[in-house]
Amino acid sequence: xxxxxxxxxxxxxxxxxxxxxxxxxxxxxxxxxxxxxxxxxxxxxxxxxxxxxxxxxxxxxxxxxxxxxxxxxxxxxxxxxxxxxxxxxxxxxxxxxxxxxxxxxxxxxxxxxxxxxxxxxxxxxxxxxxxxxxxxxxxxxxxxxxxxxxxxxxxxxxxxxxxxxx
Numbered sequence: 001x002x003x004x005x006x007x008x009x010x011x012x013x014x015x016x017x018x019x020x021x022x023x024x025x026x027x028x029x030x031x032x033x034x035x036x037x038x039x040x041x042x043x044x045x046x047x048x049x050x051x052x053x054x055x056x057x058x059x060x061x062x063x064x065x066x067x068x069x070x071x072x073x074x075x076x077x078x079x080x081x082x083x084x085x086x087x088x089x090x091x092x093x094x095x096x097x098x099x100x101x102x103x104x105x106x107x108x109x110x111x112x113x114x115x116x117x118x119x120x121x122x123x124x125x126x127x128x129x130x131x132x133x134x135x136x137x138x139x140x141x142x143x144x145x146x147x148x149x150x151x152x153x154x155x156x157x158x159x160x161x162x163x164x165x166x
Contacts, residue, residue, distance in 0.1 A: 006144055007137040008165040009130075010114055010151065012158055014082060014104035020045070022072035023052075029068060040095050041065060050102045052083060055091050062098050079159030103159050105132040110158055114151060121150045141165075 023045055030041050042055040043065065054069075056062050066083075074080055083100040091097040106114070111129045118127050118136065125138035125147050138144050148162050 005137050005139060006141050006166060007135060008144055008148070009163050010106070010134040010136065011132065011161055011163060012103055012106045012110075013161055013163070014102065014159065015076075015078060016047075016104075018076040018078055019073070019082065019102070022069065022076045022078065025072045026065070026069040029072075030065060035064070036061070040093075043069065045102075050104065051086070052100045052102055053097055054100075055095055055097045057095055059096065062096060066098075079161075081157050081159040106134065106158065106160075107132075110156070113156065114160075117151055117154045117156070118147055121147065123147050123150070 023043060027043055030036050030043070039057045039061065040055060041057075041061060042053075044053040044055070045051075046053070054062050054065050056065060070080055070083070073082060082103055084103055086099045086101045088096060088098045108129070111132070111134050114134050115127045115129065118125065123138070123146055124140065124143050125136050128135045128137075136144060136147055138147070144165065151160065151162075
């Protein structure tokens with residue numbers, strides 16, 4: 001009889017509801033803050049395009065909004081890497097607009113990087129790329145936990161989640 005195989009998946013799946021909750025909390029706080037009174041300070045999330053746009057009067061205000069939102073995201077147990085800066089552009093009336101991509105999947109290139117990181121650790125595990133998920137299998141749960149630790153230590157700047165450990 002063969003030894004039981006254990007496995008887990010590495011994904012960048014975003015808990016959309018928690019993300020929206022963080023966004024709403026940030027919007028409420030911005031509306032009530034004295035330093036944002038009388039100026040444009042908008043957060044706009046486009047779920048279909050997977051973008052978040054901050055529109056405000058200056059770079060420092062945009063940074064303050066981003067930091068506030070990031071705090072709310074982290075409090076809701078989401079990765080701080082969920083937002084990737086895409087571009088900054090001028091908006092109307094001297095305002096600026098910063099557009100962030102909302103990362104909720106692993107690209108093929110990132111999946112290969114994760115697999116390479118795991119292989120470099122020489123652990124007794126096998127990896128396979130399944131779409132935007134990396135499946136890791138092994139005979140020992142300890143090896144799988146060492147694998148999770150190694151991937152986390154690499155700080156790949158991806159919003160990774162380790163799911164379905166069995």
